[in-house]
Amino acid sequence: MSEYSLSIYACELAAQVIRDVISDGAPLDRAYSRQFAGLKLAPAQQAQITRVVGEIIRRLNFYCYLAHVSLADAGKHAADLLMAWHAYRQLPSPGWQQAKAIDAKTLALRLQHADSVAALRDGCPAWLDELGQRQLGDSWAAERAALAQAPKRYLRTNLLKCDRNQLQSRLAKEGISAGAVEGVATALEVTSDAALFRTDAFKDGWFEQQDAGSQHVADALDVTPGMRVIDACAGAGGKTLHLAAKMQGKGRLLAMDVEQWKLDNLKARARRAGAHNVETRLISSSKTIKRLKLSADRLLLDVPCSGLGVLKRNPDTKWRDTETRLPVLQALQAQILDSYSRMLKVDGILVYATCSIMPDENRQQVDNFLSNHANFRLLDDENISPARSGFDGFYLARLQRIAE
Numbered sequence: 001m002s003e004y005s006l007s008i009y010a011c012e013l014a015a016q017v018i019r020d021v022i023s024d025g026a027p028l029d030r031a032y033s034r035q036f037a038g039l040k041l042a043p044a045q046q047a048q049i050t051r052v053v054g055e056i057i058r059r060l061n062f063y064c065y066l067a068h069v070s071l072a073d074a075g076k077h078a079a080d081l082l083m084a085w086h087a088y089r090q091l092p093s094p095g096w097q098q099a100k101a102i103d104a105k106t107l108a109l110r111l112q113h114a115d116s117v118a119a120l121r122d123g124c125p126a127w128l129d130e131l132g133q134r135q136l137g138d139s140w141a142a143e144r145a146a147l148a149q150a151p152k153r154y155l156r157t158n159l160l161k162c163d164r165n166q167l168q169s170r171l172a173k174e175g176i177s178a179g180a181v182e183g184v185a186t187a188l189e190v191t192s193d194a195a196l197f198r199t200d201a202f203k204d205g206w207f208e209q210q211d212a213g214s215q216h217v218a219d220a221l222d223v224t225p226g227m228r229v230i231d232a233c234a235g236a237g238g239k240t241l242h243l244a245a246k247m248q249g250k251g252r253l254l255a256m257d258v259e260q261w262k263l264d265n266l267k268a269r270a271r272r273a274g275a276h277n278v279e280t281r282l283i284s285s286s287k288t289i290k291r292l293k294l295s296a297d298r299l300l301l302d303v304p305c306s307g308l309g310v311l312k313r314n315p316d317t318k319w320r321d322t323e324t325r326l327p328v329l330q331a332l333q334a335q336i337l338d339s340y341s342r343m344l345k346v347d348g349i350l351v352y353a354t355c356s357i358m359p360d361e362n363r364q365q366v367d368n369f370l371s372n373h374a375n376f377r378l379l380d381d382e383n384i385s386p387a388r389s390g391f392d393g394f395y396l397a398r399l400q401r402i403a404e
């Protein structure tokens with residue numbers, strides 16, 4: 001992707017997004033929606049801003065170092081970070097009054113140092129570097145570098161409406177180029193800057209935006225039309241909709257979550273996708289789960305996790321309290337596995353999934369569960385590595401219930 005300087009207008013918008021995320025704690029996607037709402041930005045201009053902001057937040061410590069700004073003050077100095085980005089890319093400064101210019105000699109000295117400290121070059125805070133090293137050993141360096149790259153844009157073809165070739169042609173007619181992703185039957189990679197959600201193909205429910213790695217999760221559940229399937233941590237339904245398509249709209253697919261607003265979103269998405277066999281249910285107490293005892297042929301537990309596999313897409317996670325939340329999340333994952341697995345029928349298959357690459361949230365949880373549940377066995381598990389696949393990082397384990 002060739003880079004060019006931001007206009008002053010784009011700098012102002014980009015700085016505001018950085019401030020929203022770093023100073024106000026807004027999630028990155030929400031900060032974009034807030035700042036872009038009501039503006040008539042051209043898709044290329046919007047894409048340029050999101051590319052630059054994404055890059056700065058992915059490597060916030062690196063750009064703070066180049067701009068000589070402390071991490072704690074990064075939000076206040078968003079303008080300086082943007083100037084550091086221009087200087088690093090050797091692009092002409094936009095001539096923005098608010099920002100401090102960096103002279104070439106100072107930049108060269110700072111770059112020499114930053115390049116020699118791998119965690120700084122890869123935008124990795126110290127706590128994460130220590131965790132990655134402890135959990136992944138020798139493979140951490142490659143994962144850390146992969147997680148510092150810009151995410152690609154992937155779509156999942158909605159097989160309830162079209163096949164992948166039809167989607168590709170329709171998008172081409174709407175001016176969007178997208179190529180098939182090898183090894184992921186429903187995935188297309190979008191290669192042009194495009195306002196995807198304004199396309200007719202989207203409005204007609206032909207696709208959802210979903211990382212190619214994430215598309216493996218529903219595949220692993222091996223559903224067939226007519227089954228009773230529960231997606232117990234469904235959120236806004238990324239994987240529910242994929243499961244509905246694999247069930248060809250036949251059978252019963254129950255999407256559950258503890259947040260009603262997510263289930264409301266899911267309902268709207270299901271309507272657009274033509275997924276008519278999806279029912280939603282709020283988990284309001286443990287009774288909701290108990291009532292579904294031994295009821296599911298397939299059970300997806302896409303549990304709340306640290307998100308440390310999807311840092312390309314959600315880099316703000318690195319600069320929040322993720323480290324202190326980890327023990328709480330791990331306890332919740334264990335509790336969900338223990339209690340929700342009761343919903344599975346004997347012989348049924350459960351998929352435990354996270355968007356983390358850390359074994360403590362992944363295989364370790366599965367091993368702990370199996371050591372206390374002799375009525376389940378592990379069929380197989382898979383680590384989707386950002387370094388090896390180029391996709392976001394995920395973990396999935398397939399377990400079978402062998403006795404009540």
Ligand SMILES: C[S@@+](CC[C@H](N)C(=O)[O-])C[C@H]1O[C@@H](n2cnc3c(N)ncnc32)[C@H](O)[C@@H]1O
Pocket residue numbers: 232233234235236237238239240256257258259262283302303304305336
């Ligand atoms: C990783 S997200 C799910 C993403 C979703 N499956 C998708 O594909 O879009 C985890 C979800 O678990 C939900 N959650 C949190 N605590 C839960 C609990 N105790 N029981 C069920 N769901 C829970 C969260 O609200 C969140 O939507």
